[in-house]
Amino acid sequence: MHEQGQRADALRNSDKIVRAAIAVLRESGPALSLDEIARRAGIGIATVYRRFGDRDGVIRAAFQTYFAEEIEPLALAARDADDAGSALTEALAATVDTLADHHGLLRAARESGAFTVDIAERFMGPLSTVLARAQREGRVRADLVVRDLAAIVVMALATVHPGDPGHADPRRYLALLLSGVRPSSGELPAPACPSVRLQKPH
Template identity: 45%
Template sequence: MALDSPRLLRADAARNAEKIIRAAREVFTEQGPDAHLDDVARRAGVGAATLFRRFPDKAALLRAVLDQRFAENVRPAIQTAAHHPDPASGLAHVLEAALESVAGDYNVLAAARSAGVLTPATGQEFFAALDALLARGQHTGAIRADLVPDDLHRIVVMLVSVLWTMEPREDGWRRYLALVLDGLTPTGARPLPCPAPPPHCTPAHPDTEADAGHPAVPGLSSSARSSPRARRAKPSVCVCVVSRATASSRSRRDTPPRWRSP
C-alpha cells in the first residue's frame, strides 16, 4: 500500500485540480473579474490552501480555465476541420466553435483580460490553425484567393465585437457569422478595393482600458482605436498585443456589462 501512496496522492491532486478548474469557470461566469478565489474553493469543495497549492494566483487559475475550454471546445473543431473534405465548411466549423466558446465564456475572458492572462501566445494555436485552413481553402478554390491571414484575423475581431451589442448567450451572432462566411467564398465576389493594412499596435490608454476588464480574442494587432465617448456610444474594436472588443451600445461609463447567469 505504501508503494501506491504517491500514485494515489497524484490522482487525488489531479481530481482536486479538475474540480477547482470547473468551479472557477462557474464562479467567473457568474461574477466576472470581481470573483474571489475563496468563492472558487468553496464551490469546488476544497480548502483555500489546496487551491493555492495548485494555482498560486488568479492568473494561473484563469490560464488553466482557458486552456481547458480551448481543449474541449475549439481544438476538436480544428482537428476535424483539418481533414474535412470541404475546407470552407471546415473553416466555418472552427469559427463557429470559437465564437460559441467566447459567447459562453464572456465573463471568464473579461476576468482573464483584467488579470493580464491574455498574451499573443494565448491565441497562437487558434490563429495558426485559421491560417492553415485559409491556405487549404484557397488552394482548392473554396475560399476567395485575395484574402490574406490578417484579413481573417481581423474578421474574427469584428465577429467578437458583435457580442457587445447583444446578450452573448443568445444566438444572434450566428446571423453575422453567416454573412461573413458568404463573403469568404469566391462565388460572386468583387475584387477587394485595397491591400490589407499592416498590423499596428496602439497602447491602451491607462484611464480608459487598462483596468476595464474587456474580454479579448488573443493574438492580433490592429489600428482600430476609439475615444471613451465613442466606446460608450457604439461598438468598436481596439487591439494591442491581444485583440479585444472594447465597446457596447449599452455599456456603462468605464465598466463593461457582465452577463449574469439566470
Template identity: 45%
Template sequence: MSDSENGSKRALRSDAQRNHLRILAAARTELAEHGPAIRLEDVARRAEVGLATLYRRFAGRQELVRAVFDQYFTEEVEPLLHEAAADSDAWRGLTRGLTGSLATVVRNESLLLAVRESGVDMANVVPRFLGPLGEVLRRAQADGTVRPDLVERDLTAFVVMVLAAAGSGAAERATGAAEGWRRYLALLFDGTRAGAGEDLPCAPVDGGC
C-alpha cells in the first residue's frame, strides 16, 4: 500500500473519530437544553453531520445514549472514585467520593433520565462504581471509622435515595436550597459511622440494586 493510501485511511479514521466526538458532544448539549426526549435529527444538526453519518456510528437512540453515558461516567465520575480510593484518609475518601459523584449526577439529571427511558443496560456500571468505593469502605471499616455491618451494596442504595430526593424536588422544597440533597446525604453519612445505632437488619443480597 502506498504512502498516499495510508495517509488517506488515517485521514478517514481521524474524520470518523471527530464526527463521533462531535455527535456525543451535541447529544450532551441537547440533553442539557431539552431534557431526555432528544431527537436524533436535532443531534445530527447540532453536530453538523448528516443523519446517515450519525446512524453509521449509532444504530439508534439507545446506542447513542449509552455512548454518551459511558463517556460521561469515564470522564467525570470515575476520576472522582479513583481519587477517593487513593485518599490516605479512608473516611474522607468515602464521603468525598460519594458526594462528588452525586453532585455531578444531579447536575446531569437529564442524561440519567434518558438512560432510564431508553432502557440502557447499566449492569456494567455497578462494578465500576462499587470497585473503588468498596475498597475505601473496607479501609474505613478496618480503621474503625465506619460501622462493620455496612456493605458495598448499601452505597448504591445511598445514591438511589439521594437522587430520589433531589430528582423529585423534595429536598429543595424541604430545605429551600437547590442543593438540599446534601443535607440528607449528611444524615446518611452519620448513620455509617462506627457505633451509630443498632445492628442493621436485612443485609442486601447479591444482584440487588
C-alpha cells in the first residue's frame, strides 16, 4: 500500500508539472523557467528534474498531453460526421487553430524536437476512417494516408508567428495545402523515409 501511495503521489506531481508547464507556456511564451513551473505546480524543483530530467523533458510531456487532450478529440469527433470530406478539412483546420493559439507551447515544442510528424500522426490516427470514407466518396485523392494529413498540419503551423494573432498565415497556407488533397489523376511520389522530424528553427 505504501508503494501504491508513492506511485500515486508521483503521478499527481507529474500531472501538476505538466499542467503548470502548459499554462506558463501559453502565458509567457517559450522561455520556460523550470523554477516557475515548480512554483506554479506547488512542488520542489528537485521533483521536476526527478520526474522529467530537464527542460526538454517537461516540454515533451506538456506537448504530448496537450495533443492527447485537445487534438485527438477533434479527430475522434470527425468520425461521427455525415460528410467525411468536410469533416476531414474541418478537423485539420481546428487542429491548426488550436495549436496556433498556443504559440508558446508550439514554439517550445519545435525547439525541443517534441513537435514531429510522428506525434501529429499518432494523435490524428482516428482520422484514418474519415479519410477512407472521403476517398470512397471521391472527395480526396486516393493515395493519401494519415501521415500526409499530419504533415499538412505541421507545414501550416510552420507559418505561425506572434505578429499574426488572427492566424491569417496558417489559415491561408492550410487552405493552399488542402487544395492539393483533391482528387487527381497523378500519383504522389513515395515518401523518402517513414520518420520525418521538423528542423529546429535557426
